[in-house]
Amino acid sequence: MPSLPSPPPRRPLLVLLAFIAFVSLGLPDGLLGVSWPSMRRDFGVSLDALGLLAAVTTAGYLAASALSGRILRALPIGTVLALSTLDAALALLGFALTLLWPLLLALGFLAGLGGGAIDAGLNAYGARHFSPRTLNWLHAFFGLGTTLGPLIVTAVLSSGNVWRWSYVIVGSAQLLLALTFFLTRKRWAGAAGVGAAAPPPAARTRDTLRRPAAWLGMLTFFFYTGVEAVTAQWSYSLLTLGRAVPEATAGLYVSLYWGSLMVGRILFGFVANRVPLVGTLRLCLIASVAGALLFWLEPTRPLAVAGLMMIGFFLAPIFASLISLTPGRVGAAHANSAIGFQVAAAALGGAALTALTGVIARAGGLELIGLCIVVAAALLLALYEAFVRTGGEAGTGEAATGNA
Numbered sequence: 001m002p003s004l005p006s007p008p009p010r011r012p013l014l015v016l017l018a019f020i021a022f023v024s025l026g027l028p029d030g031l032l033g034v035s036w037p038s039m040r041r042d043f044g045v046s047l048d049a050l051g052l053l054a055a056v057t058t059a060g061y062l063a064a065s066a067l068s069g070r071i072l073r074a075l076p077i078g079t080v081l082a083l084s085t086l087d088a089a090l091a092l093l094g095f096a097l098t099l100l101w102p103l104l105l106a107l108g109f110l111a112g113l114g115g116g117a118i119d120a121g122l123n124a125y126g127a128r129h130f131s132p133r134t135l136n137w138l139h140a141f142f143g144l145g146t147t148l149g150p151l152i153v154t155a156v157l158s159s160g161n162v163w164r165w166s167y168v169i170v171g172s173a174q175l176l177l178a179l180t181f182f183l184t185r186k187r188w189a190g191a192a193g194v195g196a197a198a199p200p201p202a203a204r205t206r207d208t209l210r211r212p213a214a215w216l217g218m219l220t221f222f223f224y225t226g227v228e229a230v231t232a233q234w235s236y237s238l239l240t241l242g243r244a245v246p247e248a249t250a251g252l253y254v255s256l257y258w259g260s261l262m263v264g265r266i267l268f269g270f271v272a273n274r275v276p277l278v279g280t281l282r283l284c285l286i287a288s289v290a291g292a293l294l295f296w297l298e299p300t301r302p303l304a305v306a307g308l309m310m311i312g313f314f315l316a317p318i319f320a321s322l323i324s325l326t327p328g329r330v331g332a333a334h335a336n337s338a339i340g341f342q343v344a345a346a347a348l349g350g351a352a353l354t355a356l357t358g359v360i361a362r363a364g365g366l367e368l369i370g371l372c373i374v375v376a377a378a379l380l381l382a383l384y385e386a387f388v389r390t391g392g393e394a395g396t397g398e399a400a401t402g403n404a
Helices: 011-043 047-066 068-074 077-097 101-129 132-158 164-183 185-190 212-242 247-271 277-297 301-315 318-330 332-364 368-389
Strands: none
Touching: 011 047, 011 077, 011 101, 011 132, 011 164, 011 185, 011 212, 011 247, 047 101, 047 212, 047 332, 077 101, 077 164, 077 185, 101 132, 101 332, 132 164, 132 247, 132 318, 164 185, 212 247, 212 277, 212 301, 212 318, 212 332, 212 368, 247 301, 277 301, 277 318, 277 368, 318 332, 318 368, 332 368
């Protein structure tokens, strides 16, 4: 009697593993902003050297993202996740051990390679196999990682230990995640063809770059990640060094920022398919500008903290929702290339605006950090308006996805 074929792997398990991967992706970002003042003293570098570390890490991220297509053709995604998480774990443990600034920069590049491969691989997989709701929740789990990061550093510092122990804790957890992905790697390959629709014929890259909507999309993602990253990486320094907020309290405020980003993504996942996307995102961006103004002007500390949380909460749905709008703005044949450019532009924006803000704060004072966030948020709103009004094959621009 012929044997029956094996049932396909359960999609819920793969969704859970994807969520875990995005937690691991967010943890290092959450660590850096709070640990940086202590870290830079140990290495004897200036406050704005954070921009150099961010730039080197982004270079690794961009390298992995650019090569992700070739990597995924050579290796199944489960193996890519296992190897990428192992790379990130070793880099973070290296952060805890090294005493040399040049070596720390090299480890930052390795950490970027691991993060870029995880991000690109899961977004490519999710675009075909996950629903918009799941994609929003996937990015919410990135927020969980970035929320836990500051809490870990704050707990370590408050207990009288050095910042390096926070990287030991997270690096060790990453090793366990790498083992988990290695043991479950065959499940991803087994589900790769389940329910997947054939992609449309892809346009040439140079043809995509001729479309104004593609460039506007890149600029929008550049400033979106810039606002998110500048707020995350510089708010702690502004609060502690510029406004005399105690370190433990400031660490809590940064965690609340990341937490508001995570909560916003979770809540938006429930309504992602039930609201007019373009108008809802417009309101969110306007509210994020208002939050940036509150944080900058600081009439009272409670209002400044409320502004910080408003930035996170109302930025929450922007990234995943802009991805879903992109096929309708640039055309289905151009969507894959355009989204790839957008993800790269997002990485560049986070690094470039973080570095630029550091230079401005060093030259003109820490309070200019708040003004930088306001200006970047206002530019993001203007670019979003231009993006949604340019090109377009469909009014909503919703991308077809799977059912998970």
